Amino acid sequence: MMSGILDTVNLRTQMVGQNRLELLLFGLETDQQYGINVFKVREVLQCPHLTEVPRQTTAVKGMAHIRGETIPVLDLSEAIGRTPIPQDQRQGCFLIVAEYNKRTLAFLVRSVNRIFNTQWDQIMPPPAEIGAENYLTAVFEFEGRLIEILDVEQILADLYPTPTAVSEEVATEDVRREAKQHHVLIVDDSSVARHQMQRSLEDLGVKVTAANNGRQAWNLLCQLADKGHDPSEVFLMMISDIEMPEMDGYTLTSMVREDTRMARLNVVLHTSLSGGFNVSMVKKVGADGFLAKFNPNDLASVVVERIEKVKAAR
Structure with a gap:
């Protein structure tokens, strides 16, 4: 055996x-x-x-x-x-x-x-x-x-303590000023991963809501939709881990895409998986992007890119 x-x-x-x-x-x-x-x-x-x-x-x-x-x-x-x-x-x-x-x-x-x-x-x-x-x-x-x-x-x-501060090259004064208008939903079952992400994103300037797993995030999104709110207008984006108890990130993303009330929500899958990661699976479930853990500047850059796209579309 x-x-x-x-x-x-x-x-x-x-x-x-x-x-x-x-x-x-x-x-x-x-x-x-x-x-x-x-x-x-x-x-x-x-x-x-x-x-x-x-x-x-x-x-x-x-x-x-x-x-x-x-x-x-x-x-x-x-x-x-x-x-x-x-x-x-x-x-x-x-x-x-x-x-x-x-x-x-x-x-x-x-x-x-x-x-x-x-x-x-x-x-x-x-x-x-x-x-x-x-x-x-x-x-x-x-x-x-x-x-x-x-x-x-x-x-x-x-x-191996990991720094969470975002560099000034990524978080310029203009970026921080614009970031204050936005709200990001993060989803991760690891408390250390949630805290790392939250510290980095708050350093960038955005408001952060954290969920402990996919089920908790799904319930939060459904509560917003049930009250008539479009989660894609409440949140700039959702950054979710893939591997989580109760509901994984793939399933969460699929369910978001299948619900017309929230299907426009920008979703990035954020994971410590490396090596043979199946990028086609990310595309299959409808995620907008993939980000490897954990680098504060990489995380902030994804959020800044999204902020700039939203600003340009106004």
Whole structure:
């Protein structure tokens, strides 16, 4: 079974389906199961020898040389505050090589178990009772147990803090003055991604409304439409993540396009997916654009371009 997973993960990453999700399930230091979207996984392999990093004090345990690349290796247990994997036990462990936010890295985990095929509407946000200070972005039930999906963007943001300020070349005084007239809807299940986007866009000058997932954003848009408001006139644009519990960005975009009350809303899909991203899927669901996470100037430039188009059309 393990060899099957190792052989097929890279092929399965090509799958992009509307509101569909394939998770690679893995284990850390207990019998709790965790999941990562297969589409973000480049490959899985047994942990090779790691080259140590001098004076390394974070959960990054070294560098792995994989297919001509040198890739940092992150002990995922330690990164989320659990017991790190001892150096003498690494040979029996695995690396999940993934791409996030234009960065390739490998997660050191104890076990890799299976690929699980499900729907995004079966994936739920973590219970509010556990508080905001955690590394969970979603949970789902499988065979009577809760599988936890980690907020990898939060983990990486803690390790590699990302600036959110927009440069003066992008946010000129004229742009900031014009931006104050506009309102942007952002949609993302990762709290760190929402905060990064909100800080950058508010630095640009626009007003921001944030939704935690596609379902929440859809409900908000429907409430506006039910009251007789055109969401495309309320919001300059909607910038949405693709991978979210309850409703993904593809489904959200499709539903917006199918509803005549909001079909003119400008939609940009914003995701940490990289590598083999299926641009044709973005076009198929009717999105106006695609933006890779996370660069504040790239994000601001997309909004500025939209502001200029709206201004020219007046």
